[in-house]
Amino acid sequence: MTHHRPATRDDLLRTALDVAPRLLGARLTTVVDGNRVAVRITEIEAYHGLGTGDVIDPGSHARMGQTARNATMWGEPGHLYVYLSHGIHSCVNVVTGPAGVAGGLLLRAGEVIEGTDVAALRRPAARVPRDLARGPGRLGQALGLRHPRHDGIDAIVDAAPWPAELAGAFARLDLAREPVRAFSTGPRVGVAGIAGTSAFPWRFWITGDPTVSVFRPGRAAVEG
DNA sequence: CCCTAGATGCAT
DNA sequence: TGCATCTAGGGG
Numbered sequence: 001m002t003h004h005r006p007a008t009r010d011d012l013l014r015t016a017l018d019v020a021p022r023l024l025g026a027r028l029t030t031v032v033d034g035n036r037v038a039v040r041i042t043e044i045e046a047y048h049g050l051g052t053g054d055v056i057d058p059g060s061h062a063r064m065g066q067t068a069r070n071a072t073m074w075g076e077p078g079h080l081y082v083y084l085s086h087g088i089h090s091c092v093n094v095v096t097g098p099a100g101v102a103g104g105l106l107l108r109a110g111e112v113i114e115g116t117d118v119a120a121l122r123r124p125a126a127r128v129p130r131d132l133a134r135g136p137g138r139l140g141q142a143l144g145l146r147h148p149r150h151d152g153i154d155a156i157v158d159a160a161p162w163p164a165e166l167a168g169a170f171a172r173l174d175l176a177r178e179p180v181r182a183f184s185t186g187p188r189v190g191v192a193g194i195a196g197t198s199a200f201p202w203r204f205w206i207t208g209d210p211t212v213s214v215f216r217p218g219r220a221a222v223e224g
Numbered sequence: 225c226c227c228t229a230g231a232t233g234c235a236t
Numbered sequence: 237t238g239c240a241t242c243t244a245g246g247g248g
Binding site for chain 1: 229230231232233234235
């Protein structure tokens with residue numbers, strides 16, 4: 001069992017691209033409706049915003065600037081940006097970068113390491129444990145995080161080990177004390193145009209981990 | 225306004 | 237490969 005320690009805001013203060021490797025192997029725990037589930041993060045994608053780094057990320061929700069939808073991405077690091085995908089799926093990002101600068105790491109896949117029974121009830125379509133949180137929509141569902149209810153909740157927990165009051169929903173991010181041994185990078189999944197090509201190798205995953213999702217190119221994400 | 229495509233998942 | 241289901245953003 002890998003050792004973890006609570007993530008701090010400082011851990012997430014740099015750009016999503018810089019922070020990404022440290023989030024691999026991290027643990028995200030939620031308590032929703034009194035049910036506790038934890039995943040070990042195995043696959044993520046970095047997204048920037050207007051004003052982050054040298055280039056504008058054309059695949060980011062924050063590419064146009066701040067809006068009501070992406071407001072959480074512009075806030076404090078360590079909060080969770082939960083958005084609705086295709087009107088159905090709630091996908092989860094960990095916000096990175098200082099307040100006022102947009103950035104986030106989309107949690108694309110994880111291994112359920114606690115609350116497998118609860119996750120299985122939330123994910124009736126999953127036939128094997130590996131599929132419980134394999135994919136961003138599945139991961140959000142396994143953790144019980146939903147848009148818009150959980151958008152913006154804080155995953156940085158100073159109180160140890162758990163706050164006395166679990167008001168509504170609770171999330172906690174812990175980083176692995178030892179960075180993952182080997183990780184791979186590549187184009188982001190389902191992102192259209194140049195932003196979904198190897199010009200933006202902003203997808204990170206733990207090499208060889210079985211819970212990593214299958215790559216699927218975005219529309220017109222042709223290499224050139 | 226109307227239309228389209230989307231950081232997806234699942235059954236066919 | 238089609239469809240669910242809702243919304244941001246671009247075009248008329």
